[in-house]
Amino acid sequence: MTLAFVGGTHRTVPLPLREQLAFSAEQAAEALARFRDQFPGREGVLLSTCNRVELYAAGDNESAPPAREQLVLFLAECRGIDAGLLAPVLSGENDEAVVRHLFSVASGLDSMVLGEPQIVAQVKQAWAIAQDSRTTGPLTGEMFQAALRTAKRVATETALGRERLSIPSIAVSDFVSGVFERLDDKKVLLIGAGKMACETLRYLREAGARDITIVNRTLERAQMLAAELRARPATIDRLAAELAATDLVVSTTGATEPVITADFYRPVEEARGGRPLVILDLAIPRDFDPAIGARPDVWLYSIDDLGRTCEANRKSREKQLPAAVAIIEEETRRFMRDLHHRWSGPVIEQLRAGWSETGDAELERLFRRLPDLDDAARAEIRQSFQRYAAKMLHVPLASLREESRLGPPHGLLDALKRLFDLKE
Amino acid sequence: MLEFVSRISIICFVASYAVALACEASRLLFRSGVRGAVMVVFAAAGLVAHTAFLVWRAATEAAIPLSSPFDWYLLAAWMLAAGSLALTLATPRTPIGLFILPVVLALIGAATLSSRAPFPQSPATQVWGVIHGSFNLAASLAVAAGAIAAVMWLFQAGRLARKQAPMRGFRMPSLERLFETTRHAMTVAAWTAAAGFTSGIILNAVNKQRGLLETVPWTDPVVLRMAMLVSWLIIAAVIAGTVRRRPGGARTIVWLSLVSFAVLAGSIVWGLVGDTRHGVPPSTPAAGNEVAS
Numbered sequence: 198m199t200l201a202f203v204g205g206t207h208r209t210v211p212l213p214l215r216e217q218l219a220f221s222a223e224q225a226a227e228a229l230a231r232f233r234d235q236f237p238g239r240e241g242v243l244l245s246t247c248n249r250v251e252l253y254a255a256g257d258n259e260s261a262p263p264a265r266e267q268l269v270l271f272l273a274e275c276r277g278i279d280a281g282l283l284a285p286v287l288s289g290e291n292d293e294a295v296v297r298h299l300f301s302v303a304s305g306l307d308s309m310v311l312g313e314p315q316i317v318a319q320v321k322q323a324w325a326i327a328q329d330s331r332t333t334g335p336l337t338g339e340m341f342q343a344a345l346r347t348a349k350r351v352a353t354e355t356a357l358g359r360e361r362l363s364i365p366s367i368a369v370s371d372f373v374s375g376v377f378e379r380l381d382d383k384k385v386l387l388i389g390a391g392k393m394a395c396e397t398l399r400y401l402r403e404a405g406a407r408d409i410t411i412v413n414r415t416l417e418r419a420q421m422l423a424a425e426l427r428a429r430p431a432t433i434d435r436l437a438a439e440l441a442a443t444d445l446v447v448s449t450t451g452a453t454e455p456v457i458t459a460d461f462y463r464p465v466e467e468a469r470g471g472r473p474l475v476i477l478d479l480a481i482p483r484d485f486d487p488a489i490g491a492r493p494d495v496w497l498y499s500i501d502d503l504g505r506t507c508e509a510n511r512k513s514r515e516k517q518l519p520a521a522v523a524i525i526e527e528e529t530r531r532f533m534r535d536l537h538h539r540w541s542g543p544v545i546e547q548l549r550a551g552w553s554e555t556g557d558a559e560l561e562r563l564f565r566r567l568p569d570l571d572d573a574a575r576a577e578i579r580q581s582f583q584r585y586a587a588k589m590l591h592v593p594l595a596s597l598r599e600e601s602r603l604g605p606p607h608g609l610l611d612a613l614k615r616l617f618d619l620k621e
Numbered sequence: 622m623l624e625f626v627s628r629i630s631i632i633c634f635v636a637s638y639a640v641a642l643a644c645e646a647s648r649l650l651f652r653s654g655v656r657g658a659v660m661v662v663f664a665a666a667g668l669v670a671h672t673a674f675l676v677w678r679a680a681t682e683a684a685i686p687l688s689s690p691f692d693w694y695l696l697a698a699w700m701l702a703a704g705s706l707a708l709t710l711a712t713p714r715t716p717i718g719l720f721i722l723p724v725v726l727a728l729i730g731a732a733t734l735s736s737r738a739p740f741p742q743s744p745a746t747q748v749w750g751v752i753h754g755s756f757n758l759a760a761s762l763a764v765a766a767g768a769i770a771a772v773m774w775l776f777q778a779g780r781l782a783r784k785q786a787p788m789r790g791f792r793m794p795s796l797e798r799l800f801e802t803t804r805h806a807m808t809v810a811a812w813t814a815a816a817g818f819t820s821g822i823i824l825n826a827v828n829k830q831r832g833l834l835e836t837v838p839w840t841d842p843v844v845l846r847m848a849m850l851v852s853w854l855i856i857a858a859v860i861a862g863t864v865r866r867r868p869g870g871a872r873t874i875v876w877l878s879l880v881s882f883a884v885l886a887g888s889i890v891w892g893l894v895g896d897t898r899h900g901v902p903p904s905t906p907a908a909g910n911e912v913a914s
Contacts, residue, residue: 371786378795471870493869506786
């Protein structure tokens with residue numbers, strides 16, 4: 198076993214537990230530093246998005262990756278959760294299944310919205326955090342590179358790459374437009390500034406939104422984003438006033454506790470004068486107390502609320518799945534073949550070098566015995582020796598390649614080492 | 622051609638509207654590529670037959686629109702059916718007929734139960750009679766339009782509250798548009814109903830002064846129910862203006878609109894079964910089955 202992963206998604210982990218399990222970028226870096234200390238010599242990448250938390254690990258023959266139970270316990274300890282709660286809802290895979298899963302995830306086949314493009318950026322970010330935390334290595338490196346390559350193929354070679362829908366686009370087209378007739382006369386408030394917020398803003402702008410305010414913990418960040426998104430910046434102390442004046446809120450902070458509680462909202466409700474308020478709470482953990490959704494004139498949607506729409510979307514796109522799955526299978530097979538071939542690489546090199554050295558030595562002896570041979574004859578004889586060596590090696594190397602398709606060719610490698618007296 | 626038109630009966634356009642309504646309702650069950658076209662064809666055929674029926678009556682029986690309770694209901698149904706078809710053509714994905722056509726069929730049903738005898742007319746009061754009938758018609762249509770928008774608001778709000786995606790080919794208007802329609806319809810209904818009632822009082826006073834037609838006493842059931850309807854519509858409009866900017870105001874206004882429709886329906890039923898001197902010629906005894914207009 199060289200590859201392992203444990204993880205859970207919106208399909209398996211209930212939202213409250215997923216909120217506890219979610220890692221911010223800083224928390225992911227801390228967790229990977231801990232991984233490095235706890236599992237020295239192993240590679241690890243932590244992918245934490247709104248809908249999933251997955252830990253990928255890799256090892257080699259000398260130090261196998263941690264077992265599933267160890268990885269579950271590791272995640273539980275990192276987030277201060279009872280491992281007994283996590284174990285039943287987290288799944289685990291090994292080797293080829295890990296590769297297939299990562300390729301599916303990166304291609305958006307495992308996403309809430311089938312084929313959504315955001316996941317590619319999230320996979321890249323997870324890889325970058327792992328690189329900075331020095332928990333990556335050749336195995337995870339090749340696997341994640343291959344995953345991104347696969348995602349690109351799926352996006353360009355199948356219809357999943359066209360007219361892609363994401364959670365923000367669904368939120369705007371199915372829910373915001375269900376409440377508001379037009380957006381050009383509405384005030385939009387952005388709390389926090391995650392990637393999803395920016396994408397949501399793009400759809401809102403396309404739908405006509407013009408008056409946009411960004412509230413962020415730090416004014417500098419708000420100003421920077423406001424300049425980028427043609428919006429008005431505001432500080433967090435203006436939150437209540439902005440909330441009272443706005444029509445639509447998009448919230449994607451990385452806060453670990455609700456930013457807007459029911460108590461905070463009560464005076465805001467009075468100040469709003471009965472105007473409808475649409476809240477797209479796209480943060481995990483949620484930024485808005487769910488109790489606010491029960492207040493009159495409030496239409497509150499969290500990530501999970503959008504899940505049903507996404508599921509409908511997924512069903513309508515299922516017809517396009519076979520082509521994408523075929524690409525993932527092809528790429529998985531290729532990756533595994535290359536991975537297995539890595540094991541036989543040193544043996545092949547030794548075998549070739551051994552035959553070459555023996556042949557060269559025999560040729561030198563022959564040329565010393567036949568000093569009258571001209572250069573043309575010597576070249577002809579040398580070529581014959583090389584062809585002979587290549588033909589003699591062809592069958593064992595072809596067998597090795599064939600075996601590599603099915604898995605690590607340990608048996609054949611051992612046999613070759615013993616037959617040709619090859620050293621480790 | 623004339624013979625063909627003369628054979629058009631209420632059944633013809635009721636059947637067409639019913640098929641169009643069934644097509645709309647089937648949106649809830651399955652998707653179809655030809656349903657929209659079938660629905661429009663039947664709704665248009667119904668409207669053409671409906672129009673021909675009204676024109677034929679006006680031409681052959683001197684029954685101009687609003688000239689009898691029967692014609693009054695049929696004209697109201699025709700206007701709603703025309704509105705439904707126009708909105709269906711403008712927004713094919715919105716199942717507007719599902720909400721309007723039942724009201725159209727109900728009005729046609731009320732027409733079949735009401736009197737076909739024309740309201741008594743005299744040249745001196747004809748103008749006031751037309752004004753009175755037109756305002757009452759406008760008020761009834763406004764109440765119906767407000768209630769239809771209110772039902773659609775509740776339908777859409779229910780979907781949004783349950784976080785459900787819109788069904789394919791079944792896209793409802795936004796809450797904002799439905800609410801504005803309901804609110805404006807309530808205001809229009811209150812003003813036109815008040816104008817209709819006032820013009821009725823003037824019409825009655827002119828009749829009494831000139832002794833042209835029999836006057837309607839204040840205690841007449843038609844006068845009482847119209848007074849009740851007008852009072853309610855004005856109260857509802859005032860409440861709507863008051864609660865509009867309060868939390869939950871939109872939902873309150875939507876329910877007020879539905880109550881207004883219920884009051885109107887009750888008023889119509891009362892008119893269908895109650896005795897009245899409203900619209901009765903001077904020499905005849907009280908005739909039943911006649912309603913406001």
